[in-house]
Amino acid sequence: MSGKLADELAAIRERAEQITETHPIEDCDLDGETCTGHDAQRLVAALEAVLALHHPEDRGRVLPCCAFCCTEDECVAWPDCPEVEAITRALTDAQP
Secondary structure (H helix, E strand, O other), rough: HHHHHHHHHHHHHHHHHHHOOOHHHHHEEEOOOOOOHHHHHHHHHHHHHHHHHOOOEOOOOOOOOEOOOOOOOOEEEOOOHHHHHHHHHHHOOOOO
């Protein structure tokens, strides 16, 4: 994960914690919905789960490959993984 992306996810998590520090998720009920802080925490956790799959892996090639995108026949060089690039652009408006 690029520094910009990691920094942005940390900042989102920190802002969410400012909202949620006063109440646990069990006490958070807005007509059947959770607050934006708890929503943000769940979204960050989901993104981190996706990004955990798309990590650099040494497969004996010139560049590390994306562990999730690479196959025996095709290497998607790290950090050129399209999923990581799309997430990075969406959250930071920048390239990884």
